[in-house]
Amino acid sequence: MLKPGAPFLVYLYYAFDNRPVVFRVAWHCSDWLRRAISRMPAKLKHLTTDALVFVVYLPLARLSRTFDRLGLDVSNIPLSYYRDHSWYTMRTDSRDRFGTPLEQRFTKGQIRRMMESAGLHDIHFSDHAPYWCAVGTRQ
Secondary structure, three states: OOOOOOEEEEEOOEOOOOOOHHHHHHHHHHHHHHHHHOOOOHHHHHHHHHHHHHHHHHHHHHHHHHHHHOOOOOOOOOOHHHHHOOHHHHHHHHHHHHOOOOOOOEOHHHHHHHHHHOOEEEEEEOOOOOOOEEEEEEO
């Protein structure tokens, strides 16, 4: 449906292919939690995802912010991406991550192949979080 030369932007959950193994292990553990939370009634799901923000997101984000201000590298601390984000952003992302019954993650290579097979070229990926955001152009 894209006109020739039109850009196509995609943002997909990444498979932690550019991160240390601890990120993949943490994801596998949290995925069990996501499966349970996503089946909860809406009000309980919202309360649970809000609690996750206070118990997990905020502490790791604020620890990362403190370390970052001290000049330390925080790129390998889970959820360090949120160090300068609001509670509201963490809350919506927590609901997005844990409130949905389906989650698929893709490597950079898989995304590139999908985009190429869809006829896109001149594909560029963001090297910054959140991963993987990519744009390609229709031929």
